Amino acid sequence: SYELTQSPSVSVSPGQTARINCSGVLPKQYVHWYQQKPGQAPVLVIYKDEKRPSGIAERFSGSSSGTTVTLTISGVQAEDEADYYCQSTDSNPSMVFGGGTKLTVL
């Protein structure tokens, strides 16, 4: 079955740049990114690889290179500590989520 792979965890100090990768993306399929804080519903932070919904801070950006897509958080703040999930689609199309990456702000 189709899977998206994410590193389980990433740690950065405040003010640094965090990069969270998502691999296994099928060609020509968009990737979207969600932030989820404990006890809360996920929030969409990037859609269509690199677009930012209104209200999402500019420090969140997305990029794509081949089958790996990256969520970059520049100037990480303590409030960015959360789980981050990538999501894409297969040929069906069915939606698929990655396993999630826990971002720790040291």
Added chain:
Amino acid sequence: QIALKESGPALVKPTQTLTLTCSFSGFSLNTSGVGVSWIRQSPGKALEWLALIYWNDDKRYNPSLKNRLTITKDASKDQVVLTMTNMDPVDTATYYCAHRPRDWGFAVDSWGQGTLVTVSS
């Protein structure tokens, strides 16, 4: 402003059928391109997509759960219903419904608060 809210039983017994309702406002399921998805999350686990229904009644299901899921809509009531048969303790999870906007790929941009369903005898 889009809002969604899930409702249904908090506790179901093994082998029972779960019925969840998503009540929404701020958009119409009669609008071309719009959809509503169901997504769940077992405690401490990743998100898992379950099903999607479009404005035109086209439906998509997670292949691994397809035989157990049915998604329907009542656009006049602004509701989407998900049924899952033969519930098992491993189906214990928070179930979310979410809005899929037109032209955003398959992203979902608004989520309900989620409803926790526990499967136990």
